[in-house]
Amino acid sequence: MSSISIVGLGNMASALAGRALAGGNAVEIIGRDPAKAKEAAAALPGATIGTAGAAPTGDIVILAVPYASAAAVVSEYGDALHGKVIIDITNPVNADFTGFVTPDGSSGAQEIAKAATAGAHVVKAFNTLFGHVLTADSVKGRALDVFLAGDDARAKARVSEFVESLGLRPLDAGQLPMARALENVGLMELGLAAHAFKHANFFLGVTVLS
Template sequence: MSSISIVGLGNMASALAARALAGGNTVEIIGRDPAKAEEAAAKLPGATVGTAGAAPTGDIVILAVPYSGAAAVVSEYGDALHGKVIVDITNPVSPDLKGFDTPDGSSGAQEIAKAATAGAHVVKAFNTLFSHVLTADSTKGRALDVFIAGDDAQAKARVSEFIESLGLRPLDIGQLPMARTLENVGLLQLGLATHTFKHANFFLGVTDLS
């Protein structure tokens, strides 16, 4: 099993922490507000509380914060992230839901990677799943698919093992520039939720017909 540090206190942080603990992983919760971090951990039996800015204990560090602050968080940790796998779950979507808050030709994950210390490896994952779908009691008998992208094969293998411990299926789509494709899928889902389904109780996956 994996050692996980989750930076953030929102719905995705809670959903991932709960599944990680259920899968036998160790989980550290980190938030800028110590009282809120303690409160979040108290709802997750077995979770520990870390200190914002201090070195995360997990080998895998999940950025469960808004994209607008993700690169700053990574910069703040600096060399403390050396040797860590950083999992970017953000969707850097603009407020009008028509594009992205990233430079042309780049992705949120690539911008986060630029801010990371040498020796840290960024993997894009989980951005195509809504938090309430992650915590759902039933997905009609089908495992959720988690698409991942990253440049380091070993880092992706570690994230894939973690994903499998959650009872989910990892699907590798290539190197880190493919994170832009995943962020477009996130934008697609928001469009479906807004214009077609009128709710977000769904997920996108792949069916192998071979």
């Protein structure tokens, strides 16, 4: 199993932490508000509390913060992230969900990678799953799909192993530039939730035809 540090205290952080603990992983919760971090950890038996700004203990560090602060968080940790795998779960969409705040031709994951210290490996994952869907064991007996993108094969293999420990199915979409496509999927899901379904009780996955 893996050692995971989750930076953030929101719904996605809680959903990922719960599944990670159930899968036998060690989980550290890190938030800027110590009281809220303590409260979050208390709701997750087995989780430990980290200190914001101190070196994360996990070999895998999940950025469960808004995209607007993600690169700054990575920069703040600096060399403390050397050798670690950074999972970017963000969707860098604009306020009205019509596009992205990232530079043309780039992605949130690529911008975060630019801010990371040398020797840290960014993998895009989990951005196509809503937090409340992630807490479900399965959907009609089917495991949820988690799409991955990253440049380092070993980092992706470690993330894939972690995803499988959650009872989910990892699907490798390619190198880190493919994060642009995954973020477009996230944006499309927001559009579907607003226009087609009028709710967010769904996920997108892949069915392999035999």
